[in-house]
Amino acid sequence: MLKRKLIEQVRRKNTRNSRWNADAHLRAHERTSNIEADAIVRVDTCQLAANNPIEDFYSAAKCLSSRAFLFGVYDGHGGQQCSRYISTNLFPYICASVLKKHEIAEYPSAERLEWLFSSSDGHLPNAFSEKHTENIVKYHKKFRASQELYQGTVREALKLAFEQCDEDLSRNALPSGKGIIDRLSAMIAASGSCTTLAHIRARHLHVANLGDAAAVLGVVNSNGSVTARQLSRAHCVDNADEVHRIRTSHPASESQTVLRGGRLLGELFPLRAFGDVRYKWPLELQKVVLEPFGHPPPYHLLTPPYLSSSPEVFYHKLTANDKFLVLATDGLWEWLDPDTVVRLVHDHTLGTITQQPYVPKSGTTLNEVREQLRDRAQGEKKTKKPIDENCATHIIRHALGGVSGGATKQYERLIDILQVPPGRARNYRDDITVIVIHFNDSYLKKYDNSEE
C-alpha cells in the first residue's frame, strides 16, 4: 500500500517535472515584440529545432525610408549557412529597392535598415560585409537608374531584390581575381534556403515566397467566424503551376529526369530557393568551386539553371477584419493546416486577453472599449485558457501535442516528441519557426475607407 503510494508520488512528481521541462523546451526560443506602429501591434515568434544546429532562421526589420516592416522566415536545407546568410542579407536589398513614390525620408542605402530582431547573430566577417555593402550600393544605383523599376511596383522591386540577392550570393562564391575561393561563401552558395517574407507598408501587405514556407492571413468576419487566407503557394511538386513552369523551361528530353520522385533532379524538394548553386551553376563551374568542398554536382544536370530564385509575390490590402498574419516554415505546415492555425491564434487572442486586466489603449473610444470588452467576455467563456502567453509557442504546442484531447494527453504527446534530442529529432520532425503578426484593428478601421 505504502509502496504504491510512494510510486504514485514519484510518478506525479515526474509528471510535473516533465511537464515543466516540456514547457521550458517549447518556450526556450520564444520572443514577443511590441511594435505598436501603424498596422502592427505585436509580433510573437517561436522556434523549435530538430536539426543540430538549427537550419531555420527568422528576422524582422524596418525600412526607414519607406516605413515598411519586413518579416521573414528562412528554412535552410543542406546546412544552415545559406538561410543564416539570407536572414541578415536579404533585407538590405529590399531596402535598397524602395520605390520613388514610397520614399519618405532620404537615407543612404546602407543606413536604411533598422533591425527589430533576428534569430541569427547578424554579424558577418569583415571582408564579407565590406563586399556586401559594396553590392548593395551597386544594386541601389542600378535600381534608381532604371525608370521602369524605380517608378514601378513593389512586386517587381521585391522580385528584383530577391534575384539580385541570390545573384550576389552565388557571385561571392566564385573564385576571386587571384583564384581564391572563399570557403564560407562557397558553403553558403552550396546550401539553400526557402524564404517567406512579409512586407507591410501602412496597410499594404506583400508576401514574397520562395520555396515551401507559407504565410496565412487570419480574417475574422464581423459575425465572429474565422477564416484562413493563404497568401503564398508552396513551390513544390504538389503545385501544378510550378511543375508546368519547370517542365516547359527545359527540353522535353529531360522530362524523365528533371522531376523525379517528387524532387528536382530527384534530389531537391523545394522548386525555388536561394543558394543551392548545384542546381543553378553549369557543371564546369561546380567542378571548380564545389567539388573540392565535397559537393558533387547532381546527376542529369543538363540545362542549368533548374532552380529559380524569383519569388512569387502576393498582394493584399489589409482591412479591419484582418487580425493577424502567420509566417511559418514547412516544419509547421506538415503538422497543421492553415485553418487550424488560424483558429488556434484566434482562440489564443481571445483567451489571453482575459488573463490580464483590460486597459484601453489611448485614443480608443468608448464604443471600441465596449467591443473589446465583449471580445474578452467571449474569451472568458471558453474555459480553456491558453498555457502559453506567446501565441507562436501556443501554435507549436498544438502542432506537436495535437489539437484534440485534454491537457494531459497533449502533454503526453509533447513529452514524447520533445525528448528526442536535436539532430536525431530530424527523423521525426523538421525545424519549426512561427511568426505571428497581430494587426491593429483601430488603425485599420480608421483607414478602411480611405484610398491610401
Add this chain to the structure above:
Amino acid sequence: MLHFQRRFLSTKFTSSADVVICGGGISGTSLAYHLAKRGKKVCLFEKDAVGCSGATGLSAGLVSAPIFWQDVGLQTIAQESMNLYSEMAKSSKFRFVKCGRTYFATSMTNEIVLRRMYSRGIVHNDSVELIDCQSEMLARWPFLQTEDIQLALYSPEDVALDPVALCQHLAATAKDYGAQIYENSTVSEVMLGDEGQVYGIDTTHGFVETSNFVDAAGIWSGSHLIKSLPHQHVQTAIYPCTYSYIHTSKLPTGAVIDSTPIFNDLDANIMLRTTSFKTLAAGFAEDSIRPLARQTNNSTTWVHPEPDWNKFDPNLDKLIHRCPMLGNVNHGDLICGMEAYTPDKLPTIGESSQARGYYMMCGMNGQGLSLAGGLGKLLSEIICDGVAKTADVTRVDVGRFVDLHANSQYLIERTPEVAAMTYSNLYHSHQCHTARNLRMAPIYHQLKDAGAVFGEIMGYERPLWFAKSAQSHKNALMRGQDTLIGKPEWFDRVASEYEACRERVGLIDMSSFAKYDITGPDALKFLQYLCSANVDEPIGTTVYTGMQHQQGGYVTDCTLSRLGDNKFFMVAPTIQQERCLVWMKKWAEKLGSKVHVQDVTGAYTALDLIGPSSRYLMQDVTGLSMTSNEFPTFRCQEINIGMATGIRAISVTHCGELGWVIYIPNEMAQNVYDKVISAGQEYSLQHAGYYTLRQLRIEKFYVYWGQDINATVTPVECGRLFRVDFKKDFIGKAALEEQLERGVSKRFVQLLIDNHDKETDPWPQGGETLYRDGRPCGLTTSAAYGFTLGCQVCIAVIENKEFGVSAEFINRGSYELDIAGKRFAVRVNLHSPTLPMISSEHPLHYRPTQ
C-alpha cells in the same frame, strides 16, 4: 513610568474640547459647523486636508433633492442639507449649480416610482415636471436615446457643487464660530475611562481632553484604536465598497450646457452627468461592485482601487444605449472610488453602545453630500439635547444594528447589493437577496416546507406569507413582494390566511420579536420609571406600554409580562432589539438600579395562535381551561404543552384578535410545533405570515412602532393616553403633561380608500400625501388591504399647526389621497370601524386607538 514619559514628551499640546470630530469630509465639517454654531467647543482632526481625501474629495459633487426619498425623515434630512449648502453658497463663491436631475423609467414599476416622486415633489413646491412624450424628451436632450423611455421626471432642485470647497467653507465658518480645525493630524487613540466613557483623544497633534468623540472618518470609521475594548476598536456596521464612473471629455454636441440636468436611468441603474467641459458616466450594476478590505488602521492613506473595465462592462452597454454619442468620445479614465456602505443603505449616526461618548456619523452609501448636512444637524441635536428634534432618527440611528450587522463576512455579502441600489428608493418591504438565512427559528424548515416565503428583518428570516407549495430556492424571497401597482402575487394566499385568523385559527411565527428578561431587586421600581403605563399589576398580568424619552416621544412600545415580584418578560418590535437594551442599560446605570436586563430574543421561538378557535386549540394542547375567566386577554402564564415545559403563554396577539403567543424555549420548539400542528388539524389551523398580521392590525387601527409611530410621536399625539398613568413618575411625564395642556397639532387617523381598483391602481405603501379640501394636510405612515372592510386601509397622520386637530376639524373636511399621482377619495376614521365579526370572539381588551 517610561510609558508616561514618552506620552509626556510626545505631547505637543494638551487641550480640552466639548466634542472632538475625526474626519474632515462632508460629515465631519457639517457636524463641526452645526456644533460650533450652537456654541460647543469643537476640535476637528483631519489626517489630510479638509474635504480633499476620502470619498468626499472624489465625489462628483451631486446633491439629490429631497423628493427622491420615500421616507419622510430622510426627506427632511435632505432638505436640511440643501438649505445648508445653498446658504453656504451665498456666503462663498464655490461652484453651486442648480442643474436639476432627470430620472428615466422604462418599466412600469419605475414609472410608478417616478409618479410617487412627482407626488412628493408637488408638495415640496418644486416645479417638478413629468414628461411622457419621447419626442419632447428628445427635443430637450437631443443627445439621448429616448425611444424606450416610458416616463421622465425632471426634478429642478438637484444641485451640482464643488464638494471640496463646500467642506472648506463649512470648516472655515465653523472656525469663525470658534471651532479648531487640525489638518494633517491623525487621531491615534480614543481613551475610555473605567466606566466605558470617552475621556480623551490622542492625536498626532497632542492630547485632547473631551467626553464626546465623533467618528466621521468615512471608510476608516471604526478603525480608531481603543485599547480597552475587546476588539480594540468600535464595531460598526459599515463596509467599504467600490463604485466606478468614467470621467471623460465633453460630449461632441452643442446641446450640452452647464445647466444640463443629471440623468438617472432607474431601470438601467446608470447615471450620466454631462457638462460643457466633461462627462461623468456612472453605473451601479451589482456585478461591477467589489467589496474591499476593511480598514483596520486609520493612518492608512487613500489608495484608489484598481479600476476594472471588465466589471464596468454591463454599465457601459447601458450608458451607450441611453446616450449613443457617448460611444464616440475617448475612453477617458475609469475612476474607482471607495465609499462606506451599510447593510440597509441608510447612514449611521448616534452614540455607539460600545463606548459612551463615542458617536458615529458614517456609512453614507454614496449619498453623503445629499444627507450629511442634515445629519450633522441631527447629530448636533443629539449631542447637545440628547434627542433629535428636526427629524425622526429611527431609521438612521446606530441602534438599529445588532452585532451580526458588524460582521465583516455579512457586510462583504450585503454591501455590493446595497451599493448597486445607490439610486433606487428602498420601500419598506424591500428585501435584499444577499446575506440571507442567517438567523432562523428552529422550525424554519418546517415552515419552509409548509410553503413559507421569507423576508429578512434584523438578519432573521420571518415568513411573510405562505405559498401553496414549498419554495425550493434558497432565498425564498428575493425582492419585496409589495407591488407598487396592481395586485401582488400574495394577495389570494394572504386572503385565505387572513380568513383563517378571523374565523378559525392561524399560526404566525413571531420569533423575531425582541425579548428580554428583566430581573433584580429594583426591576419593578425601574420599569415603573421607564414605562409610561402602570406596570405594578399582579403577577400574571401583561401590560402594553410605551417607554418615553424626556420629550415624551416613544423610545419604544412593548408588552411587559409580570412573571414574579421582580421578574418581567418584555417583548418589543424586532428592530428594537439593540436600541431597547441600550436604553434600559443606560437608565439602569443612571438610576443606579439593581436590575438585570437579559436579551433572550434568540432563546425563544414565538408562535402566535390567532383566531376564535385558538382557545380550544390551546385547551387541547395544554390540557388547561382557557376560558375567558381562566385565561383572559392580557395575561401571561408559564405552561406545559405535551412534554415541553417552561413555555410562556401570553394572551396578546398584537393584532386585536383573540389568541395567544406562546414563547417556547428553542430546544423544545420543534416538538411543540408538531404538537400544535397536529392538534390544530381539527380546527383547520393554517399557517399565516407577517403580511396577514399587518392586514389584521391595520383594520383595527393598531399603530406600530417604527412604521407609524417613532421617537418624534408622543402618546398624546397617537391617541394612546389611556395607556399612560399620570399618577406615577416616569420619564417624559412633564413633557406629556405640558403637551396635554397645550394641545397637540398631530393626530393619527385611519383612511379607507374608495374606488381603488386593486388590480390596476397603484397600491399605497405609506408616505402618500393626504389632501384635505384640496390642500396637503398629512401623510400616510403605513398601508395594507383590509379584507373585512373590503378596501385599502392606511394609517395616516394629520397635522395642523395653526388650529390643532380636533375631531370636529377632521370630520369637517373632505379628503383625498394621492397615490402615485392618482387621487382617491378617502373616508377618514378617528376610531376603528366596527368590524363585522362573523364568528369571531371579541377579545375583551380590544380598544381601538382613540
